[in-house]
Amino acid sequence: MRHSDTIAAVSTPPGIGGISVIRISGPECSKILEKIFKSRTPVKEVKSHHIYYGTIYNDNLLIDEVLVSIFKKPNSFTGEDVIEISCHGGTFVTQSVLNTILKNGARHAEKGEFTKRAFLNGKMDLTEAEAVIDLIHASTKHSLEAATYQLEGKLYNSINQILEEITSVRSEIELDIDFSDQGLEHKKYNDYLSILKKIKSKIERLTSTAHEGLILRDGYRVVIAGPPNAGKSSVFNKIIENERAIVTDVPGTTRDYIEEDIALEGYLVKLFDTAGLRERADKVERFGIEKSYKILKNANLILWVEDCSVSRETTIPNFEGIHVISVLNKSDLIKKAEEINKDSIFVSAKTGDGINKLKKIIVENIDVNKDDVAIGLITNSRQLGAAEKSLIAIKQAIETTQEKKGLEFIAFDLHEASEYLEEIIGKISNEDIINSIFNRFCVGK
Ligand SMILES: Nc1nc2c(ncn2[C@@H]2O[C@H](COP(=O)(O)OP(=O)(O)OP(=O)(O)O)[C@@H](O)[C@H]2O)c(=O)[nH]1
Numbered sequence: 001m002r003h004s005d006t007i008a009a010v011s012t013p014p015g016i017g018g019i020s021v022i023r024i025s026g027p028e029c030s031k032i033l034e035k036i037f038k039s040r041t042p043v044k045e046v047k048s049h050h051i052y053y054g055t056i057y058n059d060n061l062l063i064d065e066v067l068v069s070i071f072k073k074p075n076s077f078t079g080e081d082v083i084e085i086s087c088h089g090g091t092f093v094t095q096s097v098l099n100t101i102l103k104n105g106a107r108h109a110e111k112g113e114f115t116k117r118a119f120l121n122g123k124m125d126l127t128e129a130e131a132v133i134d135l136i137h138a139s140t141k142h143s144l145e146a147a148t149y150q151l152e153g154k155l156y157n158s159i160n161q162i163l164e165e166i167t168s169v170r171s172e173i174e175l176d177i178d179f180s181d182q183g184l185e186h187k188k189y190n191d192y193l194s195i196l197k198k199i200k201s202k203i204e205r206l207t208s209t210a211h212e213g214l215i216l217r218d219g220y221r222v223v224i225a226g227p228p229n230a231g232k233s234s235v236f237n238k239i240i241e242n243e244r245a246i247v248t249d250v251p252g253t254t255r256d257y258i259e260e261d262i263a264l265e266g267y268l269v270k271l272f273d274t275a276g277l278r279e280r281a282d283k284v285e286r287f288g289i290e291k292s293y294k295i296l297k298n299a300n301l302i303l304w305v306e307d308c309s310v311s312r313e314t315t316i317p318n319f320e321g322i323h324v325i326s327v328l329n330k331s332d333l334i335k336k337a338e339e340i341n342k343d344s345i346f347v348s349a350k351t352g353d354g355i356n357k358l359k360k361i362i363v364e365n366i367d368v369n370k371d372d373v374a375i376g377l378i379t380n381s382r383q384l385g386a387a388e389k390s391l392i393a394i395k396q397a398i399e400t401t402q403e404k405k406g407l408e409f410i411a412f413d414l415h416e417a418s419e420y421l422e423e424i425i426g427k428i429s430n431e432d433i434i435n436s437i438f439n440r441f442c443v444g445k
């Protein structure tokens with residue numbers, strides 16, 4: 001999977017801007033620059049980590065005035081020779097500079113190819129590469145924070161530490177294999193057992209962070225549900241501060257669910273408005289209700305909205321393990337709302353009363369531990385899948401030790417546990433996994 005050619009792409013977003021940056025990486029950087037760039041300093045004499053002013057020529061045709069930044073290997077983003085050309089930000093100018101580079105020996109980069117090269121050249125591990133894309137897509141303070149920690153290598157460090165512990169106990173066990181015909185002391189097995197249990201709890205901690213990692217990266221899923229006409233869509237609109245959902249006095253107005261991303265105190269919240277749940281419904285509404293149930297199953301939090309002017313008794317269905325907050329809407333229609341039902345939050349989508357309090361309660365329910373974020377979180381299902389497999393292998397190692405089945409077998413289980421952890425950081429990986437990760441990037445990154 002090593003690459004030896006030179007790649008180039010526009011690294012700034014498409015469209016017109018003040019400047020565009022074109023990135024080139026690979027062994028031909030200097031040769032290409034010599035052919036297309038004229039400046040006071042001859043290209044042969046340019047120094048790494050310096051910026052040069054000059055002009056780009058396509059044959060003898062002047063294309064643009066530019067600034068060229070030089071990064072010589074290995075001290076660059078990709079670990080190869082890298083040049084970044086800042087040209088004027090017009091679409092045509094940028095394309096012309098890029099075409100000139102391509103004509104003179106570079107190949108157009110594929111999606112994420114610069115970051116992929118950084119990974120292949122040992123500039124970053126796989127979790128850090130994934131953090132680069134999360135960083136680009138981060139839309140809130142906390143998702144950015146999580147991606148930054150990951151980019152700094154927090155997850156990598158946590159995993160590496162566990163790997164070291166596994167390797168250390170494994171080499172001890174392998175040494176003991178040579179003496180095992182003399183019978184291993186009972187005490188030694190117990191020592192191993194306690195070490196393995198400690199490792200197991202560290203991997204468990206790691207897998208338990210996935211829940212938080214996914215919330216930070218993909219958002220905390222809050223679903224508004226309840227009987228028809230309770231004012232669910234009105235509450236939804238009020239929370240997102242936009243008349244997004246259709247509101248009418250006809251029960252069964254919302255058919256298909258609606259989803260909107262909002263930022264609440266730095267957290268990304270995915271808010272869903274769903275069709276009112278009721279038994280008697282026409283065909284279209286029934287489809288909507290089925291979809292409501294599907295969305296509800298994957299919720300992190302449910303806001304069960306009812307109309308307090310109709311009924312003062314809440315009738316919340318059981319949503320197996322998902323936390324439900326009872327919201328009584330239309331508080332403007334009744335007097336002294338709070339005194340009636342202390343377990344519910346009273347709001348009025350009409351006057352906006354109680355909506356800020358509701359938002360606060362949503363944030364309070366986001367169960368993300370700041371310490372976990374700083375230690376390093378699992379942030380995607382690829383990482384989680386591998387961590388879970390590693391956990392199974394460690395549990396197997398513990399069982400093998402308890403049953404004194406033989407040291408070779410413990411060593412084998414430990415080897416497997418290591419392999420899965422190594423898969424997370426990309427120490428061992430197959431081409432499919434790597435390609436699927438970098439395909440999520442945009443061209444130029
Ligand atoms: N007085 C008062 N009326 C409200 C309030 N919130 C909603 N309504 C009215 O209640 C009716 C139903 O509102 P919707 O938001 O469409 O209710 P829904 O729960 O989404 O209804 P379905 O989509 O049909 O399930 C509309 O006529 C709204 O104007 C409120 O806080 N106070």
Ligand SMILES: [Mg+2]
Pocket residue numbers: 232233234245246253254274275276
């Ligand atoms: Mg509705």
